[in-house]
Amino acid sequence: MSGKNNKSSVDLDPITLSVIQAGLQQVCDEMDLSFSRAAFSPVIAEANDRSDGIYSAEDGSLIAQGAGGLPVFVGTMQYSTRSLIERIRNGDTPAPMPDDIYIVNDPYLGGTHLMDVRFARPFYRNGEIFCWLSNTGHWPDTGGSVPGGFSASATSVEQEGLRLPPVRLFKQGKLDEEIYAIICSNIRVADQRIGDVKAQAAALMVGEKRLNEILDRYGDDTVSEAIVELRRRAAIQMRSCISQIADGTYHSLAYVDSDGVVNEPLEIRLAITKTADRLRFDFFGSSPPCKGPMNSVLATTLSSVYLAMRHIFPQVPISAGAFEPLEIIRPEGTFLDARYPRPVSGCAAEVSQRIAEAVFAALVVPLPDLVTAAPAGTSGNFALGGYDPDRSRDFVMYQLSGGGYGGNADHDGLTNGCSTIGISKAPPVEIMEQAFPVLYHRYALREGSGGAGKQRGGFGLDYELELRRGNATASFVMDHGRFGPQGALGGRDGQPNTVVISQSGKTCIPEHLSKEQDIPLKPGDRVRVQTPGGGGYGDPLTRDPQRVLEDVLLDRYTVEQALNLFAVVIDQKSMRVDDQETADKRAD
């Protein structure tokens, strides 16, 4: 499609626009880089669990955001900035002075979970706020009942940690030691937080410096006009993507295993309606707010839809304009629109991925070339906390794990990919064993786990570890334990997540399958986790028998699975496909 139909309201040429667009993007990317490199929390420094962006002065809408930010933050900061601006207007929050930085982690004010701490800094030009610079960083702890904040059984937000309304942590460039002292008294491992606070603030200063350079170079008016025009054009670009979808309503259903407290699945019901060049997302009929922490706040729900769309159309830049043609009906009365004091620690890591899965499952039908079958879609959070007598100290260990991705038009699904909402690497086994009193017995490809299909799902992970000394408790916040990731267009589901705990030689499975808190472990006790395989794509009976054989020769599937899942008959002696029998079998 060409730009011939683009009616411009201003006299800006498309080249200047492109250059300013690249410049604004660069500002955000530099903030991201600066934040990660200086941060202490490994969640930020290694896992890039952070995001930086530029937001409008008027309503906080997203102007540009770093390309390397954690996907789940793709839409959240515009809501937190918007709520900050509104609170300042209403007098609920004191108005800023230059060089102030607000800190806020309240999930209900445009956030995710409490651990995602947002900073917002007004950016002044000629004495007026031109825009806001804001970033989010995942702090390793913000207090609450469990270290790290991922309680599987909290029933109110107070149990999840310290909740901060927007307050000015930096006043005219100076850290408010009193506010900081309150924060430090309420969080674990507080002594290293000053490093993250300074890194997070310094990233915003980098952004301010670079943004000033751009404004000096191109002129404030030109940049302002460009921002408006870029937003308009991003909307056009998203519309043109949407117009590939045939008119109609597409339904999907995704399940969260349970809320961690009440052992019943939560349903996400989604109807996506395409009319003209817009998409409407309606979650009507989804489960009501839940008792446990698997509620999602509105900002996270919206952001989850946006990140799913960006996975489908990665070429559209992150901007408020790209979100315009996406009309998401506020899912009032459901667990996807949690209000105070509902617990929400599962929303960013797990519920968000189920929402994205619902979007994929609905849109793979009209967009079979662009959308994959369901990916493993869980962060696989396993936390082990305890005491290490050899080092005379407490420890908290996190094992995050990947799983199989969904098959798609071009390829089989990727094996052991990162969560849908993340981009981080898992730590090596050797590093885990260095740091914690555990021994891994296995860290392997989970055979047979990929959902069968013309293009099969990727394989999950199969790991088992043992506590070597001291005592510890194990907690799990995972998902897809009840149902595997969905297959698409005739493909089968991937294998579901499993957790098996061996205590003194006896094995048990957590009641909630994928979520459990504080399971006591003694030395010699083991935990085995098998993560989900990706959903299959297309009818498994149409998969090339030679590719099925190849997987069998690599021990990814057994000969029996080849027969049962793909109707491919393999002769056990010659290890070749019996073409005739396979054809007969498939004809049945």
Next chain:
Amino acid sequence: MSSPASSDPSGQVIGVDVGGTFTDLVMFDQVTKKVSLAKVPTTVENQAFGVLGAMEEANADLREIDLIVHGTTTTTNAVLERKLCKTGLITTAGFRDILELGRRTRPQPYGMSGEFTPIIPRNLRLEVDERTDAAGKIIKPLDEADVKKAAQKLLDAGCESLVIHFLHAYANPDHERRAAKIAEEIWPNSYINMGHALLSESREFERGVTVAINASVQPLLERYISRLVEELSHKGYGGDVLVMNGNGGMVSSALVAREAAKTVMSGPASGVIAAAFTGRKAGMENLITYDMGGTSTDVALIRNARPSVSNEIEIEYAMPIHVPMVDVRTVGAGGGSIASVNSAGLLEVGPHSAGAKPGPICYGSGGEQPTISDANLLLGRLDADKFRTAGSSDNFARVRDVFQEKLADPLTIDTMKAAAAVLQIANTKMAGAIRMVSISLGVDPRDFALFAFGGAGPLHATALARELGIPKVLVPARPGITNALGCIVADLRHDFVNTINMPLDLVDIDAVHALFDACVEEGERLISDENIEIIKLNHLFSVDMQFIGQTHLLRVELASSKPSAADLRQLFEEAYFNRFHVELNEIRANLVNINTSVIGERSQLDLSTLIDPAERKATVEQARSDTRKVYFDDGWHRTPVYWRDHLPANFSLEGPAIIEQMDTTTLIEPGDQATCDDDGNIIISIAKITGPVAEAVSGAPT
């Protein structure tokens, strides 16, 4: 000092580098100072033919040659195309999939698809019972019968190389050594690789991939090099062939295969080495190298005439090679990058590329998409006459028509403005990428000069420098053969990394001093074994530090090998402040790695003859070969075109100007000042550091 390589040090040296498209050669006579150059097409199947062809073209008499230094992409291509020797893995029970699972990533942040092929397939990855823990304690003995069985099975499966990779072997290599001994009994060759031997660091995936890459290219490299050496000796060559490594050093042909993984990425490293050498001689020791070719652009940083080295290079998605290598980053666009108008009506350049085939439209090889090179042609920056080859119709007109149809019409702007916009956007993006590289390495690009080479580097360098606020551009005498030059100026180099990982106040500083000394001794011994003439030994000492609790490291260079703990703390805090503008008095520092490099500096080459003095004319005017219309930001300029070889020594001229030579075209923008130094480098002073965006072109779209 080491003894010279041959009894006759007055002979000639050859540097020969095999690139993707061309094999380049520089031959330098140390007595007469005569330089011979050759450029021949690379012979992909066996690179040796191209190498020999280049020698022929340079009229090299191999009996007169003292030393041949060779950069090869044999291993790089093998890895990227997965044309590897069949390699088997024996590993700890429960962990055979480490090479396939990776670190749970995906190729790009957005888009849930992608593919990954592990370096060794699953059926050739076998497990044996054994286990060492993180402290190096053996907690399960090695099942020796299992090892034997596994080795036999891999041999029967046709494996040529073997990898033995056990968990925590960096902490205690006993099991790996024992297993290797057992395998040796039946393995028919020496291609048995132990994980800890190449890289004694924790992280099982990275160490495993590094050793697996090493094993699976080892036989290829050995065969290639030994055949080449044989061919050369048939032609009368009596010396050794040294092979370039990715760390910018080189290693004897007899030893190179043992650590074959170190040759992956050696091509780009050679170019950076040449840049460092050239810059040092020119008195410009802080450089950002900018190598723009047809498909990609490589960037590296040189500080104090020393290239930045990294131990954590990933050569493609999930393919880490964790040995010290010159830190060359690929930043995307090349001359073949395709321009398009997206559905938002905005012009984009890349990420798609026309590559070498079909290539840009102007090459006349079937390319149909508008590219950066085509934009350069339309704007007069490249000589349209050169592309008017026999048999092809008017390329210029074709390029213009395509730009009109695919870019100018959708944007409703003039065709030439569209071409200018393609360059402007490409330059903006490349400048952004270069900024990100410099920032991630902790420097401000404005403190550096831009060293431009590669076929297209000198064409874009002035615009990029202006965009980045870089005051000076250095274009070497022969930008197209920089990698080959790197071969003959490279130093002998050995790098050592020792991991301490301890709070600084608990470190025994005497032990640190002793470690530095031990590394120096070992490095000097290795250099003396190499038997190559050197004029000077240099030692580099640095430490990698962090604040306790951080995961990223900051490298701190040391002036001596005997720093006190207080020195380290102070130097680290200074470096940290310079980098992040953050002071952290609250937190203690960790000493993570201590790094030692021992460098044997080789005799200084005289670069002044890279351009034949006999070709020079008396005046700049006499070197003028043409005048043509060239488009710059402010419109068309009648621009003189000079032939590089004809320009007088130490010339000086003001832009706009174009300097053409066999291997590149250098663009000097209006107002920029170009001078030439004694070595034939063109130094361009950028007229204005920042400028307004090009004037709005053609108004708004309708």
